[in-house]
Amino acid sequence: MTLLDKDGVRLAVDGAVATVTLSNPAKRNAQSPALWRALTDAGRTLPGDVRVVVLRAEGKSFSAGLDKQAFTPEGIDGELSFLDLAAAAEDKIDETIATFQEAFTWWRRPDLISVAAVQGHAIGAGFQLALAADVRVCADDVQFAMKETSLGLVPDLTGTHPLVALLGYSRALEICVTGRFVHAPEAERIGLANLVVPAAELDGAVADLSAALLGGPRDAVVETKALLQGAGRRTYEEQCAAERAAQTRRLRDLAGLGE
Template identity: 35%
Template sequence: MTVRVTYEDAVAWVCLDRPPLNLFDTSQQLAAELALRELEAREGLRAVVFTGAHGHFSAGGDVKEMGTLAPGEAAGYAERISRLTRQVAALPVPVIAAMEGFVLGGGCELALAADVRVCAPTARFALPETPLGLIPGAGGTQRLPRLIGLSRAKDIIFSGRMVHADEAARIGLVDAVVPEEDLTGTARAWSLRYTAGPAAALAAAKQAMDAGMAAPLEEGLDLERALFEPLLAAGERTEHFRRFQAPRVEAAASAAH
């Protein structure tokens, strides 16, 4: 398989593995779709980590294959790559992209669909489609401006230039740059931080933020209220409230003595 899925308890690790650069040709796209269907059906899943093999995350779409597409095949190709990143973004659990080497084109757009991004110093980001006579087709023109601001996104997309890891961290494209040997451990630590929280609350928080950012403020506030109310009424909060209050009660008792 060119997309490998392994599990560590409630965390799924999805590794792109099509040597040497993990390019997204049609077979890789279909393999990724199968992996996502597996994740969507997985009971008890609490977080997902995307990685890449062979020292790279993904160098994006297979330009050689794209150059051979007949006009009638373009619509299906475009629909498929757009659907793929939408499926990643729609996963109801925290999604982490742990990246090194090339993170280009569709690979960069896959990372943009994640909730959190961490990379090694070797990471190189780019959306090179515009200089090739295209535009990013898997969410890049929409997610990148929302993440780093419109002006910076325009520069990166218009020029197709490479963004090194230090600049990516400075402009908010990634959340952390860590030594290459710490990349997996950092992604694992973040995933465990999220899996420790209540599943329903995490899913609702993700939905509220993602959908709210695409709506006017008042609509976002209405959605937040609608998601908050059933959580407040549900029994899951009782256990977590008790855990939250216990250390405070113990601290107050100690202070009283």
């Protein structure tokens, strides 16, 4: 069932699995504020019984990054040129970028597991969108690159936090500052890709993983995701306490003693 189809984004739901598709292959799924608004709307539209969200893209590229027309004086039709945005007050710039970031944050909601199916180029904003997902399954032709710094900018679409968490500070710094491409073998070796498969097998691999992710009871999966998400900001002792509290909730629920 298709629930949304606009501005290069399509949302379809089949039971507990939702699929968000970047649907503008003619432009290599270049991103724009309209696409980000549509992604935000997709997150808000998800039915409550969805447990897994697959992020995929049509065509040879996952996403070639930001539509460069945003940096021209005329900008993208119907949108504020980024050159005009630069002249706005600092609080206006901050507010606008925060709105853009909403398209990249909901994928890590504790009640969902998100899986990005990534093929071809995932550059800049495309790389950051792939990083927004919990898990990345990649085709063997994938090419990641963070080009923002090379263009005099910074990655500002929430990609820096997961990149450092996945790769560590030094490697994340090197990838961002050089803007070089990370190809499939390296992506799998350094943990950027959870799995690399031939391009023809990408959809099947994602379907298999989605089915496996649905295998556990939802409440246990939600608690486990929350524990793992918070581990990096807790001390060892705090994490032990969080595990005890989560397990207490699970035991009581299983015994029929939950609130």
